[in-house]
Amino acid sequence: MRLALREMRRRPGRFAIAAALLTLIAMLLMLLGGLLDGLIARSTGAIRAQRADLVVFSATAEKSFLRSRVPPDLRVRVEAVPGVHRAGGIGVTQLGARVPGNGPRDLVDVALIGYQLPPRGLPAAPRRGSAYADSVLRGEGVERGDTLRLGPARTPVKILGFVDDTSYSGAGSLWASPTTWRDVQNANRPGSTVGPGVFQSLVVQASGDPATVARRIDEATGHATQTVSKSEAADSIGGVRQQRSVFNQIIGVTLGIAIVVVALFFALLTVERVGLYGVLKAIGARSRTLFAGVVIQAVVVALIAAAIGSAFAVVLDRTLPPGTIPYQLLTSRLVISAVALVLAAIVGSAFSLRRVLRVDPASAIGRSS
């Protein structure tokens, strides 16, 4: 082990190419991970912000907020279930909003959400015709006191303030009372109006085991409802699973490239070292000792690359203006990416094992003579 580390210290140039390539790969991994987390955060913020354990949809909606309808009589049955501490209705309408003072390009995608139980960072639902806006809408020129005009009906909604990390399906959210939501929905979606007391779904605070409460709710409604955890409801928002799947596949391919880079580099290095390994084997070094040295060198190179990649991710997070690229820095993502890169380095270096095993100690004393 010391031999391997000394070589890296005394001959850093030998490892520069591998370190540079792995650093680029690490930066790409961190960037992809940050974009994935940013996209997911912008899609699911509104659900993650709910102070609830469960989300209740109508059974036929297949966990879609847009398709789901929970009428008042169903809500009464849900609230009567043992273990349901509190329930509140929510409704979501996605439409375009015209922002005053934005010139001809004044149309912004928004999701107006009517709520009863205040989500994280929000007070009780505001008065009719007003809303709190997600802070990503600041990047679109929305300011406190502005009156946005929503949808083809140009329904006016006045902005009272801002709240962080509550986007819905990639659009900045507007948090309003259920009355405001019904006004907007009925004025702009005449084919999909909602009556008094009707919500798209219910958010439920459970006082016992959430899974048990969810099962009880669906049994109590005669399976007219489908009750899922908050995280499952967030994952069911359109595009979330697809985004995660596509990005994870790209991350997987990137790790595959890292394995190939490490495998090729250390295979070449091992070929160069055949003479040295022959001598070391002749004087009593075991193959596993020599191979451990190769693995350690690959791990050190990967750790250096991961450290530089992490620093890049932090710099990117601090320099990107808010509301532009959907990028989010999570410590867990950095740790997972670094661990994945180290594992890729170990797997890649393992391809040198056969070559190390095949080195004949007799080569050190010129068997050919």
Added chain:
Amino acid sequence: MNDTTPALHLESVRKVYPTGGEEVVALDHATLTLAHDEIVALVGPSGSGKTTLCSIAGGILSATDGTVCVAGQDITAYTSAQLTDFRREHIGFVFQTVNLVPFLTARENLLVVDEIGQRAGAPARRRADQLLDELGLAARRDHLPSELSGGQRQRVAIGRALMNDPDLVLFDEPTSALDTHLGEQVMDLIRNEMKARGTAAIVVTHDERMTHYADRTVHITDGVLVE
């Protein structure tokens, strides 16, 4: 090993290499015994089998037939892993092209022997310093091989071979890369170091002028030993 146990005893050793459906006999019923402090010069032309004999005596190769005993241990049937451990603990090697680790200093090249086995730590460092001092390299201990002369590199290689306090040291053409004067100096050093430690050695050479530094000369031709 006590003073009466031979450092090496080869009894009717054969080594056969299969080549293209035929067999090449590299060593043919070789019998050789070295006393515990004896220096033997092994002389022969290229391809005569002297390296094969050295490899078998040093536990690098296994014999096809015959018996190989080093310092009283019969290593004939040892597995590859057992031979690796045996070499590390009982044999010293000095290779033809010196073969020091290029990115390690003279002292670190000696300590490699400790690092690849069960680490002794401080005692190994003391031994390395002592050997470098005895070999006249104390002032060069922190120099890389590229900063040493040919003779100094050869002395570092000898120091490395002595690090494990071996029962038998094998020198593979130690003077072939040196001029006559330096070659004689190195042979003189080898003789002095081996005799001072009471360690047996086989010196492979094809230079008859170097044989007078040995206690005995053994010739080998076509795998057959002739004293």
